[in-house]
Amino acid sequence: MDGQTERRADIGKTKGVAPPVKLTIVTYRDIFLWSERYKENGQPAAALVRLSPKDLADLGIAAGEKLKLTNEEGSIVVDVLAEPKCPSGYGYMPVSPLVNRLTTCRHGKLPNFKHIEVKAEALES
Template identity: 40%
Template sequence: MGFGQFLAAPEVKLKIVTYRDIFQDSAKVASLFGEDYEKLSAVIRLDPKDISKLAIKEGDTLVLKNGSGKVVVKARNSGYEKPHTGTAYMVNSPWSNVLVPEDAGGTGVPEFKDFEVLASSAKGAKVTGIREII
C-alpha cells in the first residue's frame, strides 16, 4: 500500500472540438457495431502537455464527463505541431454526442464545436461500448 493510492487522479478541463473523418465514416458504413468503428470513434486527441497533466500515456483510457454525460475513450496525441493546450479533438460520433450540451442557447443548433468536459484517467477501464450509448 503506497501513499499514491489515496491521491485522486488529476482532472483537466478541456474544450472539445468535433470534426468529421472519412475513415471513421467508412467504418461506420461497414458496421456501426464493429470494432473498427469503435477504434476510430471512441478517441480523444490531446496536446502532449495535456497528456502530461493527466499523468497518462497515449493509448490509455480517459473518463470524460460534463453535465450532459460521461464516456470512457482512448487518449491519443493529436500530432499537431502547434500547441493547443486545453483544446482537444473528437470525431463526430456517439461518444462525442453523449457530451454535447442539450441546451442550444435558443439557436436550435447544439454546440458540437465548443463544449467543455472534465477529463481524468480511467486507469485501464474499458472504453464505453456503443451498445451502452445508443
C-alpha cells in the same frame, strides 16, 4: 442518487493520481471512421480524443490509455492519441453518436459541436 449520476458512476474508476483537467472538445468529421465503425475489441472507432502532449502529462497518462470525459450532459470513455499540433486545453474528437452524449443545445436550436466543455480524468487500467 438520480439515474444520470448512477450511469456516470459505473463508467469506470479513475486513477485519482493527477487532478482532473478541464478541456474544450472540438469535433471534426472523419470520413474514414464511417467505413470502420468498430475496432476489433468492439469499441466504437470514434471513441478517441486527440490531446496535446502537455495535457497528457498533466493527466499523468500516455497515448493509448483510457480517459473519462464528463460534463453536465453525461460521461464517455475514450482512447487518447497524442497530437503535437493540438493546443493545450483543447481536444479533438470525430463527430459520432458517442460525442453526442456531451453536446448541449442551450444557446440556440443547434447542438454545440465546436465548444464542448468537459472534465477529463485518467482511468485505471
